[in-house]
Amino acid sequence: MTTLAQMAVEVLTTADGRAKTALSRRHAAAWGEARQAGTPIPVGRASPPPRPARPAHPELLSPREMPKRRPGTEAGRLAMLHAVAHIELNAVDLHWDIIARFSGTPMPPGYYDDWVKAADEESKHFNLLCDCLEARGSHYGALPAHAGMWQAAEDTAQDFMGRLAVVPMVLEARGLDVTPGMIALFRKAGAEDVIAALETIYAEEVHHVAYGAKWFHFLCGRDNLDPVVAFHALVRRHFPGGTKPPFNEEKRAEAGLPPDFYWPLAEENAR
Numbered sequence: 001m002t003t004l005a006q007m008a009v010e011v012l013t014t015a016d017g018r019a020k021t022a023l024s025r026r027h028a029a030a031w032g033e034a035r036q037a038g039t040p041i042p043v044g045r046a047s048p049p050p051r052p053a054r055p056a057h058p059e060l061l062s063p064r065e066m067p068k069r070r071p072g073t074e075a076g077r078l079a080m081l082h083a084v085a086h087i088e089l090n091a092v093d094l095h096w097d098i099i100a101r102f103s104g105t106p107m108p109p110g111y112y113d114d115w116v117k118a119a120d121e122e123s124k125h126f127n128l129l130c131d132c133l134e135a136r137g138s139h140y141g142a143l144p145a146h147a148g149m150w151q152a153a154e155d156t157a158q159d160f161m162g163r164l165a166v167v168p169m170v171l172e173a174r175g176l177d178v179t180p181g182m183i184a185l186f187r188k189a190g191a192e193d194v195i196a197a198l199e200t201i202y203a204e205e206v207h208h209v210a211y212g213a214k215w216f217h218f219l220c221g222r223d224n225l226d227p228v229v230a231f232h233a234l235v236r237r238h239f240p241g242g243t244k245p246p247f248n249e250e251k252r253a254e255a256g257l258p259p260d261f262y263w264p265l266a267e268e269n270a271r
């Protein structure tokens with residue numbers, strides 16, 4: 001029987017974006033149905049690849065090499081859509097990667113439910129953004145994209161709590177900060193399909209941050225650690241300088257991330 005960890009590796013080793021998300025959604029449905037039926041798929045053990053398989057396009061450039069486009073223009077909005085699609089595709093891999101990579105640490109079944117659901121939602125987000133790109137005569141891969149999106153995953157490949165701190169609780173929380181501004185930009189342009197996609201993303205991303213906070217606290221409790229102290233130490237080690245205002249304090253609170261987690265790091269960065 002295929003284990004959940006093997007399913008994760010199958011998604012990670014699928015290069016094409018639409019094929020990756022289709023497989024991701026099929027695996028998520030199979031996991032969910034088996035859990036409902038009371039015959040859960042075993043988690044098992046598997047070694048994920050160091051980096052997920054990626055299509056030949058987009059071309060990956062360093063942030064410095066990325067062409068600058070003004071957000072108020074059609075080209076600028078298209079570039080923004082493309083950049084968000086790239087983030088969502090990375091997010092699909094990040095959620096499957098955390099399942100496989102740390103499969104040696106026993107966790108309750110609900111932990112896997114959460115990340116499988118998050119991976120399924122990221123797959124939907126990628127597809128929604130691809131639909132928006134294609135409706136505008138473009139597609140994922142038509143423009144260059146940021147290299148180094150996998151850096152945070154590599155930096156925390158040996159550090160389970162570090163991964164939870166940096167990926168859902170810093171990077172995905174940052175998504176909550178910036179998405180309302182993006183929605184406003186596309187509202188000005190009257191792009192109804194993009195507004196709908198971004199509103200779905202905004203609503204669902206709160207849960208991904210919440211899953212991160214939930215399981216981070218769980219692991220702290222297991223090891224009798226102070227969550228705030230542990231969080232600060234891990235973010236300083238793996239992602240210094242990555243915590244910057246303005247913060248969406250309301251949505252962060254909804255996701256179980258109170259101000260004492262991020263403000264002290266932001267103040268350190270400002271000094």
Ligand SMILES: [Fe+2]
Pocket residue numbers: 088091121122125201205
């Ligand atoms: Fe997403």
Ligand SMILES: [Fe+2]
Pocket residue numbers: 091118122172205208
């Ligand atoms: Fe997410």
